């Protein structure tokens with residue numbers, strides 16, 4: 001059962017925190033940048049110190065970022081982080097951004113072993129599923145009036161040029177629709193960001209001619225303040241879509 005909207009919702013605080021799952025990747029860095037730019041703090045889940053350093057280097061500073069070490073591929077990783085938040089060992093959070101994954105491999109369908117299929121599903125899909133399952137009730141219980149849950153997915157799920165990553169994105173589209181339905185009338189605005197471009201951390205993007213994480217950050221920065229966008233797919237096909245958001249209901 002999910003709580004419904006009620007006037008008893010707490011008012012938005014000026015110091016909110018965004019939990020980022022997949023924080024050290026190209027998209028995660030953009031989410032961290034967006035959260036900081038919108039004057040929020042960040043609780044970033046990282047797998048080790050090397051990844052933490054990568055994140056801080058890409059963002060340019062550790063200010064406003066609390067690190068939480070966990071294995072997001074395990075079904076207890078995010079759960080343990082939430083338990084530490086409940087115990088007061090880590091900051092409370094009001095928003096979640098999930099963008100774990102990033103596996104891109106070429107095996108054609110007939111050559112995809114069961115082991116490889118499971119690896120893709122674990123890294124690209126289950127990480128984001130665990131993130132949702134382990135945080136959504138916490139957000140409902142916090143009853144914050146301006147909570148959001150945002151999932152980044154790729155157009156590979158429709159293009160299917162790389163079958164293994166494509167299938168994980170297809171599963172994420174369905175998960176996002178289910179979560180959008182679940183939260184249509186709760187205190188949490190669930191949205192899916194559908195990305196049809198290559199985004200990379202600024203240094204890499206400059207070399208490869210792709211979209212820098214700092215540019216893509218504007219999508220999440222806007223979404224955090226767009227109370228009118230709920231249970232929707234925000235579609236990003238070009239740079240213009242990062243300036244003016246384009247969205248449609250998921251169901």
Ligand SMILES: NC(=O)c1ccc[n+]([C@@H]2O[C@H](COP(=O)([O-])OP(=O)(O)OC[C@H]3O[C@@H](n4cnc5c(N)ncnc54)[C@H](OP(=O)(O)O)[C@@H]3O)[C@@H](O)[C@H]2O)c1
Pocket residue numbers: 021022023024025026027028047048051054071072073099100101102103123124152153154155169195196197198199200
């Ligand atoms: N980048 C794009 O242009 C793009 C486009 C469309 C959609 N997307 C979506 O965004 C997701 C992330 O893309 P990305 O480019 O940001 O990928 P990325 O740079 O490879 O980052 C993926 C994130 O997941 C973590 N991760 C991956 N495997 C892990 C493992 N085995 N254990 C623990 N953590 C692991 C990474 O941690 P480490 O840093 O420690 O490796 C990192 O935080 C994709 O799966 C896709 O759904 C991205």
